[in-house]
Amino acid sequence: MKIKYISLIVAIALALLLSGSYAFAANPPVKGVKTPTGKVSSANVFNRLLKKQKVRNPPPPEDGIHDPADAAVHVLQPPAVAFEGLPKSVFGNYVDWVKAIEGGYIKPRYDRFDPTVEPLVMDLNIVRVVKASMPDVVFPHKQHTEWLHCSNCHPKIFIPQHNANVINMSAILLGQKCGVCHGKVSFPITTKSCKKCHSKPKPADWKPPKSEASLKTPWR
Amino acid sequence: MYKSALIGLLGMFAVLALPQAAHAEYADVIINNYADAAGMRPVVFPHWYHRIRFRCKVCHADLGFKFKAGGNKITMAKIIDGKFCGACHNGEISWSVENCGMCHSGIPGTPTHIDGSTVQRLVAPTYKALEKPIQQK
Numbered sequence: 001m002k003i004k005y006i007s008l009i010v011a012i013a014l015a016l017l018l019s020g021s022y023a024f025a026a027n028p029p030v031k032g033v034k035t036p037t038g039k040v041s042s043a044n045v046f047n048r049l050l051k052k053q054k055v056r057n058p059p060p061p062e063d064g065i066h067d068p069a070d071a072a073v074h075v076l077q078p079p080a081v082a083f084e085g086l087p088k089s090v091f092g093n094y095v096d097w098v099k100a101i102e103g104g105y106i107k108p109r110y111d112r113f114d115p116t117v118e119p120l121v122m123d124l125n126i127v128r129v130v131k132a133s134m135p136d137v138v139f140p141h142k143q144h145t146e147w148l149h150c151s152n153c154h155p156k157i158f159i160p161q162h163n164a165n166v167i168n169m170s171a172i173l174l175g176q177k178c179g180v181c182h183g184k185v186s187f188p189i190t191t192k193s194c195k196k197c198h199s200k201p202k203p204a205d206w207k208p209p210k211s212e213a214s215l216k217t218p219w220r
Numbered sequence: 221m222y223k224s225a226l227i228g229l230l231g232m233f234a235v236l237a238l239p240q241a242a243h244a245e246y247a248d249v250i251i252n253n254y255a256d257a258a259g260m261r262p263v264v265f266p267h268w269y270h271r272i273r274f275r276c277k278v279c280h281a282d283l284g285f286k287f288k289a290g291g292n293k294i295t296m297a298k299i300i301d302g303k304f305c306g307a308c309h310n311g312e313i314s315w316s317v318e319n320c321g322m323c324h325s326g327i328p329g330t331p332t333h334i335d336g337s338t339v340q341r342l343v344a345p346t347y348k349a350l351e352k353p354i355q356q357k
Contacts, residue, residue, distance in 0.1 A: 064327075066244070147271075148276045152280050
């Protein structure tokens with residue numbers, strides 16, 4: 001009886017140990033690199049806060065949000081099948097949706113009943129001058145009106161008036177202004193996508209404005 | 221003894237088989253306003269599938285879907301009245317509501333959120349005062 005319990009405990013401990021090592025599989029030990037041992041080693045892991053590399057376009061039963069116990073999940077179309085042949089990108093769905101629509105790879109309806117209705121496209125670029133050293137932002141109405149209607153953004157999210165909108169990256173990251181869509185459903189905000197908006201280089205003679213503190217007490 | 225070892229082994233496989241961190245398709249929306257409380261799986265809405273067939277304008281301007289996960293308070297009663305999803309999922313434009321499991325396909329207990337959103341990927345907790353947290357039942 002005692003042996004039975006001990007073996008059960010050992011088996012569970014082994015299971016936890018193995019599953020523990022499985023959970024850290026994101027950073028496998030590199031050959032020739034000594035891994036630190038002892039009490040503090042787990043606190044000093046490499047890339048502590050960098051989340052595990054995403055598996056690209058997994059089928060619904062394996063994607064971690066669909067319940068594989070639901071039979072209908074296995075009927076759903078796997079995204080990788082639908083994305084075959086579409087222009088690629090390096091973030092989001094790994095599909096460049098704007099290129100897909102411009103290149104005629106997809107022809108999404110503008111009216112839910114009538115496939116012949118053409119979108120109301122407006123070609124107008126809005127340039128927003130950025131205070132800091134980042135390239136200025138060019139907002140293209142053309143690509144946005146291909147997908148959206150004016151009323152989706154105006155006047156609730158953006159007041160259609162020059163200099164009437166205060167936009168900054170913190171607000172966008174928290175889901176305001178451009179962040180209502182970007183970072184959620186349209187292309188995400190990563191270091192790889194900055195230049196999609198910040199696309200107009202500063203003039204050659206541009207210098208970053210000096211902060212008040214450095215003007216008051218210049219560095220000697 | 222072998223029996224308990226076997227139980228332990230099975231337990232190990234159960235732990236290994238647990239879903240790892242979600243890596244679903246970007247912009248998949250999980251809607252769980254009422255589903256869990258009603259004993260249904262939460263709804264998973266795939267943006268990628270719908271945007272191949274419809275432009276944003278169709279749902280977000282014509283049908284009145286707000287740009288907010290869980291903000292539309294969709295119920296089955298509204299859907300069978302032809303509102304929200306029911307504007308297309310009516311057996312005419314797309315398959316009808318008897319296919320419960322096609323939408324109600326999320327892992328039970330998953331809160332309403334947009335999978336893989338930038339806010340979700342932030343390492344530090346986000347400043348909450350700007351936005352009211354989604355009320356969960």
